[in-house]
Every structure is written in C-alpha cells, then in structure tokens.
Amino acid sequence: MHRELEEIKSSLSKLIAELERKALEDDIISKDEQALLECVQRDIENLESQLAEMLGSSLDEQEFRDLAAQVLQDMFENALRVAKSDGKITRDEKELIDIIQRFSLEEEAF
Numbered sequence: 002m003h004r005e006l007e008e009i010k011s012s013l014s015k016l017i018a019e020l021e022r023k024a025l026e027d028d029i030i031s032k033d034e035q036a037l038l039e040c041v042q043r044d045i046e047n048l049e050s051q052l053a054e055m056l057g058s059s060l061d062e063q064e065f066r067d068l069a070a071q072v073l074q075d076m077f078e079n080a081l082r083v084a085k086s087d088g089k090i091t092r093d094e095k096e097l098i099d100i101i102q103r104f105s106l107e108e109e110a111f
Contacts, residue, residue: 006053016101037097051068
C-alpha cells in the first residue's frame with residue numbers, strides 16, 4: 002500500500018481542527034459539542050492504532066479501503082449516537098455530524 006501513517010494522522014488532525022473551528026464559530030463550545038468532540042477524539046485515537054495495524058499487514062488496496070471505510074462509518078455512527086443521547090440533535094451538533102459524515106464518505110479520506 003502506498004499510504005504512510007503520518008499522512009493518515011495529518012488527515013485526521015485536519016478533521017479535528019475543522020470540527021473545533023466549527024464548534025467555536027459562535028465562540029462557545031456547548032456541553033453537547035464537547036461530548037461530540039471528545040467522542041471523535043477517542044475514535045480517532047482508536048482509528049490511528051487500527052490503521053497502523055492495517056498498514057503493517059498484508060492487506061491489498063481494496064481490503065484496506067473497505068476496512069478503513071467501515072472504521073470511519075463506525076466513527077460517524079458513534080458521533081451520531083452521542084448527539085442523540087439527550088433525545089435531540091441541536092443545529093450545532095448537526096453541523097459537526099455533517100462534517101464527520103462528509104469525511105467518512107470521502108473516497109480518499111487517506
């Protein structure tokens with residue numbers, strides 16, 4: 002595979018930075034937004050270790066893409082679950098979730 006772990010980490014760091022910028026647009030990170038950001042940060046830490054293992058394995062390109070897509074989908078679903086945990090999704094949470102979903106659906110997220 003042609004990917005490097007540092008490239009992947011850079012891509013994930015950009016996602017976190019984009020989420021933080023969006024959360025700070027109104028100069029306030031709400032409790033709901035903070036919970037969502039913490040969820041994504043935890044998932045990214047797990048994702049980095051999973052991807053490092055995948056990069057060190059004998060997976061071919063398609064297997065890597067399939068597994069990476071599943072891990073990103075799981076990250077999106079976890080964020081959605083956190084956002085729904087209080088029974089409603091605020092506009093701010095929806096905007097963060099949209100960013101995560103776009104990232105998870107990108108053909109070349111990394």
